[in-house]
Amino acid sequence: MDEQLIQAVTELNEKRVIQLVKEELKIGRDPDDLRQLIEAGMKKVGEIYEQGGYFIGDLIMAGVIYKEVLKTEGMTPPKSKAKNKAKIVVGTVEGDLHDIGKDIFICMLEASGFKVYDLGCDVPKERFIEKIKEVRPEIVGLSGIITPSLAAMREIVEALEAEGLRRQLKIIIGGHAVSQDASLMIGADHFTKSASEGVAQCEQWYKERMSAVERA
Ligand code: B12
The missing domain is CATH 1.10.1240.10 (Methionine synthase domain)
Incomplete structure (x- = not known):
């Protein structure tokens, strides 16, 4: 089959x-x-x-x-009722119209209890900054499927640095275009071509944050 x-x-x-x-x-x-x-x-x-x-x-x-x-019924996991894990802003970066991988990542995050703010695709960096200032997420997820998206991702990270928002966030990049070298160039905290690995990484960050809060 x-x-x-x-x-x-x-x-x-x-x-x-x-x-x-x-x-x-x-x-x-x-x-x-x-x-x-x-x-x-x-x-x-x-x-x-x-x-x-x-x-x-x-x-x-x-x-x-x-x-x-x-x-198709049964293809995507049901949304979790609880949305009490970290907040995450997700979008496909400017110039890139591919949204299927991003949507799969979002479905899986929602099934795991994350609160997701989906900005859609072809999202300019200004829109990311605006939403991040509004909802103060713990994580930002950037999707990029075509090669030019890597430069757009770098611009978003630079804009976050310029706004003084970078240090309080974890940034995960995903999609067909990403690689270890690209991740280093962009300044992301994690890269992956797999939505489930992406969710596992977000879970890990959430756990680390919770234990830091308990210790404090
Ligand atoms: C379908 C498709 C399209 C559709 C997209 C429809 C849609 N609504 O998304 C349309 C028709 C719009 C399209 C357009 C183009 N496409 Co196109 N497209 C594809 C195709 C066949 C499949 C993409 C896809 O959906 N894959 C399935 C998903 C599930 O995979 P994925 O996106 O990688 O996502 C997975 C992971 O990467 C991860 N993930 C994704 N995002 C994120 C984000 C985070 C944070 C995390 C953690 C994980 C994660 O999770 C997913 C599941 O595990 C690919 C071929 C391929 N090899 O992928 C070409 C491909 C991506 N396209 C390509 C090209 C060239 C184009 C065009 C430039 C063509 C043209 N001449 O106009 C335009 C670009 C338009 C634009 N500005 O974006 C090239 C890109 C080459 C490159 N390196 O730049 C590819 C690779 C085809 C090829 N081999 O040439 N395309």
């Missing part, structure tokens, strides 16, 4: 993708596994696009299919 799902995504066969996802969820398959397979298919779509076999309309279709999958 795994290969069939990857192939259906690669061929942009929406009906088949949804059918396979539903069948697998019915027999108890972990949604995380299914997401990984779909992402493998999306990667192939990206490669075919790079080689000139697909066009921008096909990338749009791949995005539509993934969004439909995420709407």
